Amino acid sequence: MEAYEKLLQGSSRVKILVGEFGSGKTELAMNYALALRANGTNTAIVDIDLVKPYFRTRDHDHVLEESGIVLVASDKRLSSADLPILPQNLSRILCDTNYQVIMDVGGGESAIVLGQLQKQLNAVSYQASMVINTCRPFTRDKDGIIQTLRRIELASRLKISGLISNTNLAQETTSTHVYEGLKIVESVAAELQLPILWVVVPEWLAENVKIDYPVFVLKRQIQYPGAV
Numbered sequence: 001m002e003a004y005e006k007l008l009q010g011s012s013r014v015k016i017l018v019g020e021f022g023s024g025k026t027e028l029a030m031n032y033a034l035a036l037r038a039n040g041t042n043t044a045i046v047d048i049d050l051v052k053p054y055f056r057t058r059d060h061d062h063v064l065e066e067s068g069i070v071l072v073a074s075d076k077r078l079s080s081a082d083l084p085i086l087p088q089n090l091s092r093i094l095c096d097t098n099y100q101v102i103m104d105v106g107g108g109e110s111a112i113v114l115g116q117l118q119k120q121l122n123a124v125s126y127q128a129s130m131v132i133n134t135c136r137p138f139t140r141d142k143d144g145i146i147q148t149l150r151r152i153e154l155a156s157r158l159k160i161s162g163l164i165s166n167t168n169l170a171q172e173t174t175s176t177h178v179y180e181g182l183k184i185v186e187s188v189a190a191e192l193q194l195p196i197l198w199v200v201v202p203e204w205l206a207e208n209v210k211i212d213y214p215v216f217v218l219k220r221q222i223q224y225p226g227a228v
Contacts, residue, residue: 012127014094016103017164018111018152019131020138024166028131028200029104031218033069036100044070044093046103048086048113070099086113094120105156114156121158129162129197132188134181135169142187149192163189165213166200171220175208182211 015032017025029045036043045064064071072087093101094117105111114121130149132139139145149160167173167181182199189196198216201209206217 012125013097013099014101014103014121014124014126016105016114016121016126016128016158017131018105018114018128018156018160019133020136020148021106022136023131023133023139024168024200025131026104027218027220028164028166028216029102030063031216033064033102034067036102037067037069042070042099043068044072044096044099044101046087046090046093046101047071047073048103048105086116090117091120094124111152111156114158118157126158127162128156128158128160129164130160131164131166131200132181132185134167134184135177140184142184142191145184145188146192149188160194162195162197164198164200164216165196168200168202171202173202173205175205178205178209179211182213 017029019025033043033045061071061073070093072090072093074087093099105114130145130152132145134140134145138148153160163185165178165182165185167177167185169177178199178201182196185196188194196213199209199211199213200216200218202218202220206215209215
């Protein structure tokens, strides 16, 4: 649990994962929540994928609930409506100091919904991290990543304080992808003076990737289209 505990350091009980579409936020949020719960931590995961999401946390509620994780999401009857409706019990879970809270925020402009929560988030002390996949169109290089980060900060009215390197091509990911993506993320971290909190590595590559950053070993929870 060393890598997971590193992200828990400090007073930030609420962790917010933001990033572009296809960055891998939902897979990472689910893995993070499951790891925390396995370590005996009361954990809640908040689904704020509101604008045309591809994969939603709430689509995998059975996995989370079976593990004792509290899922905070909008009413299932509205799950396909793609409306900017915040979950009814969100305020309660944000204020409940018995829980570590992970917020899975949808890609692109859907981060604007966080602006509605600015006062609450400032009150509970949050950590917003940008998940970066350099295999995606808008985050292939340093300039694209920085532009995306600034756009998300503007839309959400929150400050991103750390980076998570999550370069991947789903089940086709190789160690080369991980290393090359990390180099680009390092250039962003240097320019913006932000820490790299994690480098995400799929479990089948865990023994092959040797780096000096905390490594988060990802176990696939989402069934991707075409995967077997």
